[in-house]
Amino acid sequence: MDSVDRTSVTPSKSRLARTIAKVFHIRAVTGVAPVDGNQKTKSYERVKVVDDVSYTNSESFDEDNEKLRLRAATDAFLARLFASMSTVKAGYAQLQFAQSPYDADGIQAADQMVVSELKNLSELKQCYLKNQLDDSSPGKTQMLAELQEQKSLLKTYEIMGKKLDSQLKLKNSEITFLQEKLADANRENKLIEKRLNSSGLLSVPDTLHLSSLGPNHFVTVLRQTVKYIRTFVRLMINEMELAGWDLDAAASAIEPGVKYWNANHRCFAFESFVCREMFDGFNYPYFSPGKGSLPEQPKLKQLFFNRFTELKCMKTREYLARKPKSSLGKFCTSKYLSVVHPKMESSLFGNLSQRNVVKSGEHPETTFFATFSEMAKRVWLLHCLAFSLEPQASIFQVANKCRFSEVYMESVCEEPFLPSGGTMEPAVAFTVIPGFKIGRTVVQCQVYLS
Structure with a gap:
């Protein structure tokens, strides 16, 4: 019996090996690998890592926003506090100015201003103790407070200017009065000196020993x-x-x-x-x-x-x-x-x-x-x-x-x-x-x- 060529009936081992190698190469490239009957891709694992990072960044962002919000509320509260103190100072200056010369209407208005701002300060103190700071619109609150503070400072400076003007007028009147007294004294001295010169006498006491x-x-x-x-x-x-x-x-x-x-x-x-x-x-x-x-x-x-x-x-x-x-x-x-x-x-x-x-x-x-x-x-x-x-x-x-x-x-x-x-x-x-x-x-x- 004639012998049969095995290569013509069964694929050669080398061809099979090459086919298996190609399959493994494809799996390696696509990321498909058999693990306990379930296939997991590398792209899935990468998406999972990205989601974890996004979740962490979201928590940090919320925390920063809360800090900024609290800081803005605190700044607005301090601005209101200083504005109220400036108003009290302006009211006290007006109260002092209205006392001399006496101005009943000015004293009453200044007293109402001071009492009102003291009540406002008391409310701010309670809000601070209860940690109830207004954070609805801190930027607007701070701007209004700064505007109020500038108005109070301007009013204080105006009152100080009026007070200095009145003091200047008083000093000028005193200078005029003293100048008149000096002129009278000089005229009297000249008359005495003239009498002494005409008499030939000296201004030495007669009782001198x-x-x-x-x-x-x-x-x-x-x-x-x-x-x-x-x-x-x-x-x-x-x-x-x-x-x-x-x-x-x-x-x-x-x-x-x-x-x-x-x-x-x-x-x-x-x-x-x-x-x-x-x-x-x-x-x-x-x-x-x-x-x-x-x-x-x-x-x-x-x-x-x-x-x-x-x-x-x-x-x-x-x-x-x-x-x-x-x-x-x-x-x-x-x-x-x-x-x-x-x-x-x-x-x-x-x-x-x-x-x-x-x-x-x-x-x-x-x-x-x-x-x-x-x-x-x-x-x-x-x-x-x-x-x-x-x-x-x-x-x-x-x-x-x-x-x-x-x-x-x-x-x-x-x-x-x-x-x-x-x-x-x-x-x-x-x-x-x-x-x-x-x-x-x-x-x-x-x-x-x-």
């Missing part, structure tokens, strides 16, 4: 002396201008090399000259060293105090007419001849007749000499008072171009005239009014600064 003398009395007399010095200097300058004098040249002759910040400051040079001549020898009892014998110190003080007391109550012209050879008369004669140069007198008055009368020991009754004698009397009284004090007052002046010191000096100008932006310290050009020392007390000298 030697034991009660002090630096303050000396300063009072010094101030009046300076006033009379400046009165005489003004009269002298006026006479020089009428006579056609070159005042710049005259001032330069007195204080050479000084540059004045103002043309009117030339008068300080003439004041310096008059003071220098009038106070020359001030530290000596008789304005000159070795002139006459001196009594013992207690008697010397009493002597000068008696002269001061006698002379301060008398008019200068009457005293000189009655006692032309007195110490004051001799002082006036010597100082007039020293201050008024013959050339000056001849230029001012056209002759030397007045000078000749003074030289003879008499005192002419002219306006020029009368003004001079009033000044001389004040210097003489100041000198008598200086030797009546314990310790005795002494005179001093500072050298030109020395450094300015606020302890010993004061400027005759209201402000120091210094170059703008300069760092140089002011220097003394010359002394105008001398200074004085009374023990440890210093009466500043007046200087002109360069």
